[in-house]
Amino acid sequence: xxxxxxxxxxxxxxxxxxxxxxxxxxxxxxxxxxxxxxxxxxxxxxxxxxxxxxxxxxxxxxxxxxxxxxxxxxxxxxxxxxxxxxxxxxxxxxxxxxxxxxxxxxxxxxxxxxxxxxxxxxxxxxxxxxxxxxxxxxxxxxxxxxxxxxxxxxxxxxxxxxxxxxxxxxxxxxxxxxxxxxxxxxxxxxxxxxxxxxxxxxxxxxxxxxxxxxxxxxxxxxxxxxxxxxxxxxxxxxxxxxxxxxxxxxxxxxxxxxxxxxxxxxxxxxxxxxxxxxxxxxxxxxxxxxxxxxxxxxxxxxxxxxxxxxxxxxxxxxxxxxxxxxxxxxxxxxxxxxxxxxxxxxxxxxxxxxxxxxxxxxxxxxxxxxxxxxxxxxxxxxx
Numbered sequence: 362x363x364x365x366x367x368x369x370x371x372x373x374x375x376x377x378x379x380x381x382x383x384x385x386x387x388x389x390x391x392x393x394x395x396x397x398x399x400x401x402x403x404x405x406x407x408x409x410x411x412x413x414x415x416x417x418x419x420x421x422x423x424x425x426x427x428x429x430x431x432x433x434x435x436x437x438x439x440x441x442x443x444x445x446x447x448x449x450x451x452x453x454x455x456x457x458x459x460x461x462x463x464x465x466x467x468x469x470x471x472x473x474x475x476x477x478x479x480x481x482x483x484x485x486x487x488x489x490x491x492x493x494x495x496x497x498x499x500x501x502x503x504x505x506x507x508x509x510x511x512x513x514x515x516x517x518x519x520x521x522x523x524x525x526x527x528x529x530x531x532x533x534x535x536x537x538x539x540x541x542x543x544x545x546x547x548x549x550x551x552x553x554x555x556x557x558x559x560x561x562x563x564x565x566x567x568x569x570x571x572x573x574x575x576x577x578x579x580x581x582x583x584x585x586x587x588x589x590x591x592x593x594x595x596x597x598x599x600x601x602x603x604x605x606x607x608x609x610x611x612x613x614x615x616x617x618x619x620x621x622x623x624x625x626x627x628x629x630x631x632x633x634x635x636x637x638x639x640x641x642x643x644x645x646x647x648x649x650x651x652x653x654x655x656x657x658x659x660x661x662x663x664x665x666x667x668x669x670x671x672x673x674x675x676x677x678x679x680x681x682x683x684x685x686x687x688x689x690x691x692x693x694x695x696x697x698x699x700x701x702x703x704x705x706x707x708x709x710x711x712x713x714x715x716x717x718x719x720x721x722x723x724x725x726x727x728x729x730x731x732x733x734x735x736x737x738x739x740x741x742x743x744x
Contacts, residue, residue, distance in 0.1 A: 380434050383731040388660050389426075392708065392723065395653050396422040399709035401615070402638050406630040406711070409616050414630050414711045421713050425720030432724025437732035440725065441672050444488075444495035448517065451488035454481035455524040462528075470528050471714070480714035482525045482533045486540055487722045490679030492517055493541060497548035498672035498737065505549045514545070531573070532702030536686045543682040544675055547665070581700050597627045601695045604633075604640040605647075612643030630711040632703055636695045650709075651692070658685045664730045670737040673729040680722045687719070 396418070403414035411419075454472070458481050463471040471478045496514050497505065504510050518541035526534035546555070570578065604620035607613070618640040620626040629637045639647040661681025668674045690704040705712050707719040 377434060380731050384430065384433055384727060385660070385730055388657075388727070389430075391653065391656055391660070392426075392429075393422075395657060395708045398638070398650055398653065399634070402634050402709060403630055403711055405616050405618070405641060406621065406634070406637060408622070417713075418711060418716075421716045422708070422720075425717055428717070429720045429724035429727065432721065433727035433731055435728055437673060437676075437728050437735055438737060440491065440728060441495050441498070441737065444491045447488045448492035451481065451485040452521060452524070454479075455485060455521060457481070459524065459527065470530055478714060480718075482521075482528070482530055482537075483714050483718040484721070485521045485525070486533075486537055486683055487680070487718055487725070489518065489521060489537065490540060490544060490676060490683065490722075491725065493544040493548075494672050494675035494679060497544070497675055498670065500548070502549060506551060508554075511545075511550065511554075514541075517541075532690065532704050536683075536690065536704070539686060540679055540683050544679045547675055547678040548671075597633070597701055598695075598697050600625050600627065601633055601636045602697055604636045605696065608640040608643045608647070610644050612639070612641050612646055615641055617641060631705055632691070632701070632710070633695050634710045635692060635706055638709075651688075654688050658688065661685075661726055664726055664733070668729055668733045670733075670735060672737050673733055673735075676729050677726055680726045683722060684719065687715075 399418055399422075400415050403418050404411060407414045458469065458472050461472065462469040463473065463478065470480050470482060472481065473479075493514055496517075500510065518538060522534045522537045522541075525537060542555070542558075570581075573581075600620060604618065604626050607620065608618075613619070616622070618626075618637055620640055621629045621637040626633055626636060626640075635647070635650070638650060642649075658681055661677055661684060665674045665677035665681065668677060684707060687704060687707045690699065690702060691706040691710075693699040694701050694704060705715045707715055
């Protein structure tokens with residue numbers, strides 16, 4: 362019955378009100394809940410005040426929410442049509458940041474767009490997913506098996522990854538490669554080709570390591586042995602582990618975290634925001650937050666499963682993977698499972714660039730959900 366109703370809406374052109382009805386409002390409420398957790402954490406990080414973090418976080422989320430819902434109403438066929446225009450704009454922004462970007466903490470990653478500092482590498486990941494989905498969505502199984510067909514999308518992944526690595530931003534460059542790999546896998550690229558890539562990476566890795574910046578090599582060394590430099594490179598992760606452990610099962614209580622409020626915990630409003638939450642709300646609070654984040658990720662993959670066209674499936678897989686990698690890298694980083702890489706926890710950490718780009722991604726994801734029955738032309742496997 363629901364499917365017949367969606368077909369009827371499609372035949373009638375699906376106006377704005379019909380599309381608003383199709384928006385998954387439960388998912389919108391879920392995002393509001395995650396952002397609410399961020400507000401509470403940033404309120405605590407500000408010393409029990411909405412300034413300077415929590416108030417800005419709420420304003421950015423409100424703006425992002427309007428933008429997300431607006432994008433959700435855009436016809437997905439229009440998004441597919443201008444996919445490579447968006448990709449070109451993303452690469453152009455990376456070129457602009459390389460020439461005129463703001464330098465912070467030894468990296469040239471930001472450009473000023475009015476009152477907002479934009480990090481083009483975050484937006485580029487979204488544009489890359491849209492472009493790859495557009496490239497693969499009409500390709501047959503046989504065509505995807507042709508190595509020549511894969512050369513353009515491989516170049517499309519490597520170009521922004523190399524530019525991001527040059528900034529330098531190793532963590533985001535690796536995430537960009539992994540997002541591209543996820544879309545390739547979902548599109549049906551053969552597993553033996555991934556095996557070749559893994560082998561090539563193993564050969565090239567020692568060469569890349571030699572060309573890393575000193576602070577990047579220090580992160581790897583510190584990851585292997587944090588106690589080797591407890592007051593220097595190992596300080597962040599040691600303090601993070603202390604805060605995580607001191608939270609216990611139930612936590613120390615809201616605004617009662619000693620590691621955060623006595624300023625032992627570094628970057629408590631950005632990279633280590635989860636550590637601050639876990640100290641104040643304990644294991645129960647930390648697992649609850651992870652549960653909310655897991656629901657957001659699950660929705661993305663559910664959209665992929667329910668989409669009736671390949672473009673929507675690949676778009677949803679790429680965007681869900683992007684959000685998953687944000688969460689995985691941040692949590693693994695603050696728990697000492699991987700080297701510290703400066704990746705925020707989306708919708709919870711303080712930061713306008715990550716917030717806006719994540720909301721753009723969610724807008725595209727919701728467009729894929731709203732237009733999951735749209736006619737996209739020739740589908741994979743058809744002749």
